[in-house]
Amino acid sequence: MITRRTALLGAAVAALLASAPALAADDLKLPRQAVELVAPPFVHAHEQATKEGPKIVEFKLPIVEKEVIIDEAGTKFQAMTFNGSMPGPMMVVHEGDYVEVTLINPDTNTMPHNIDFHSATGGLGGGALTHVNPGEQVVLRWKATRTGTFIYHCAPEGMIPWHVVSGMHGTVMVLPRDGLKSREGKPLRYDRVYYIGENDLYVPKDASGKYKRYETPGEAFADTTEVMRKLIPTHVVFNGKVGALTGKNAMTAKVGETVLIVHSQANRDSRPHLIGGHGDHVWETGKFINPPEKDLETWFIRGGSAGAALYTFRQPGIYAYVNHNLIEAVELGASAHFKVEGEWNNDLMKQMKPPGPIAPDKFSAMAPKVQTR
Numbered sequence: 120m121i122t123r124r125t126a127l128l129g130a131a132v133a134a135l136l137a138s139a140p141a142l143a144a145d146d147l148k149l150p151r152q153a154v155e156l157v158a159p160p161f162v163h164a165h166e167q168a169t170k171e172g173p174k175i176v177e178f179k180l181p182i183v184e185k186e187v188i189i190d191e192a193g194t195k196f197q198a199m200t201f202n203g204s205m206p207g208p209m210m211v212v213h214e215g216d217y218v219e220v221t222l223i224n225p226d227t228n229t230m231p232h233n234i235d236f237h238s239a240t241g242g243l244g245g246g247a248l249t250h251v252n253p254g255e256q257v258v259l260r261w262k263a264t265r266t267g268t269f270i271y272h273c274a275p276e277g278m279i280p281w282h283v284v285s286g287m288h289g290t291v292m293v294l295p296r297d298g299l300k301s302r303e304g305k306p307l308r309y310d311r312v313y314y315i316g317e318n319d320l321y322v323p324k325d326a327s328g329k330y331k332r333y334e335t336p337g338e339a340f341a342d343t344t345e346v347m348r349k350l351i352p353t354h355v356v357f358n359g360k361v362g363a364l365t366g367k368n369a370m371t372a373k374v375g376e377t378v379l380i381v382h383s384q385a386n387r388d389s390r391p392h393l394i395g396g397h398g399d400h401v402w403e404t405g406k407f408i409n410p411p412e413k414d415l416e417t418w419f420i421r422g423g424s425a426g427a428a429l430y431t432f433r434q435p436g437i438y439a440y441v442n443h444n445l446i447e448a449v450e451l452g453a454s455a456h457f458k459v460e461g462e463w464n465n466d467l468m469k470q471m472k473p474p475g476p477i478a479p480d481k482f483s484a485m486a487p488k489v490q491t492r
Contacts (some may be wrong), residue, residue, distance in 0.1 A: 133147065141279035147217060153177040154389065159358050160313040160370055160455075162381075163210040167308055168298030175260070180207070180461070181223040182232050182251075182273075182287075184336055189320060190355055190361040196322055197336040198359070199230065200288040201271065205359030206316025207271070212263050213296045217259040220245075226254035229335050231275055232282070235421070236261060238269035246274040251485045263293045267407035268425035272385050280386070281344060284319055285336065288361065288385035290425045295407055299400075299429075302410040307400060307429060309379035315360075315368050317384045317390075318359065318443065319352035321387060322378040342405025355442065355451040364440075364455035367469035369420075372432050373463025380440070381405075391428070392417040392443040393457070398428040417443045435461040438486060 131434035152174055157163050158240035169380050183203040189196045201207025212218055215484040218239075224232050231252045239261035243246045273279070273287035323331045323342035330353075346353070357364050364370060372378050377399075382391045398415035404427040412418070420426045432438075442453035 139221055147175060150174045151177060156202055158173045158204040158208060158365060159206055159316055162314055169213055169296055175217045175219050176212045177219045178210055179221045181459050182228060184228045190319050194322060194330045195332045197333050197339045199282055201289050205286035205318055207289045209292060209314045211292045213294050214263055216264045217260055218261050218263055221256060221258050222251060224251040224253055226248035228301045231271050233275055234271055235274040236271045238293055250265050253290040266293045266295045266407040268292050268381050268427050270383050270425050280347060284321060289384045290314060290381060299407060301400060309429060310376040311372055314381045315357050317389050318356050318454060319387050320354040321346040329354045329379050336417040355447040356454045357453055361452035369458040372457055372459045374432055374435055374459060377429055377431040380428045381425055382411045382420055384420050384422055387422045390417050391419040391442040392441055394439040396430050396438055399431060400429040402427045405416040430461045432459045434464060435459050
């Protein structure tokens with residue numbers, strides 16, 4: 120669906136490109152590395168620290184418009200995605216590397232799209248240079264000059280919030296070349312990394328209160344916009360649907376392993392909390408040049424950003440990872456699980472007596488008698 124507004128944006132982009140310097144076929148004589156992206160919560164293989172020089176890291180990012188199921192009741196939702204997942208995949212590079220993204224909008228799609236990298240400098244984060252209609256692709260290269268975790272999202276003029284809450288967001292992690300550091304400057308490493316993308320969804324209902332279904336994203340636009348403007352989501356989910364990271368889909372770890380948890384929210388504020396654990400080292404704003412906070416119980420992710428937390432699991436069991444707006448966690452779906460294997464440590468926690476009848480104790484006899492009439 121290409122509207123007059125979209126056509127005007129295309130004209131504006133064309134004017135911008137006309138004023139830009141001529142592009143060279145490849146003006147950087149650097150080694151290249153092609154990376155195959157994987158769906159969250161997993162992250163593609165990468166080095167945590169490197170002694171190599173900068174390189175050009177190539178990513179291919181197709182846009183996929185598709186219907187998805189977002190809860191146990193089978194509610195269907197017209198999603199717009201990067202690479203077919205909600206959120207889009209995480210891209211990992213090192214400071215000083217060049218990120219080269221081929222953004223593909225297949226002719227089977229119905230909407231124009233682009234991409235705004237919060238980690239990039241210039242041209243609306245790339246949004247002004249990546250506008251593609253169905254049947255088009257574009258290649259954008261930008262230099263990773265700042266370390267940290269950053270979101271990317273679709274940002275077409277006049278439709279930005281709708282595309283974002285329909286699933287079009289992801290994360291870039293730019294690691295320091297010498298790796299992560301503690302507040303004291305000591306090296307930090309992780310055994311596993313998981314990416315959790317939080318999404319607020321706004322699904323219209325019919326007159327009887329049932330969720331409506333649409334054949335294409337464009338058909339849902341007007342009704343969805345009306346729901347969005349009330350600022351009350353119908354669902355708040357991790358990785359695209361209620362239960363996406365629980366049960367058989369729970370994230371896994373072992374006692375003694377250190378896990379890096381990257382959490383993004385492209386639209387609203389969030390408050391991640393690991394029930395039964397902590398944030399040993401937390402980059403709440405997601406920027407690795409800043410020293411991490413230590414030993415946090417809950418941390419804050421600003422809308423339009425991504426943060427990172429390191430935790431070394433010390434006990435086995437099921438850990439719930441939630442948005443600690445507990446209404447959103449329990450009632451709307453913002454909850455995930457870590458399944459951790461290992462030996463229980465009674466020194467950290469021990470049930471001294473199982474549940475049983477209330478028995479008098481030595482303090483009962485010392486309690487003053489209450490006079491009654």
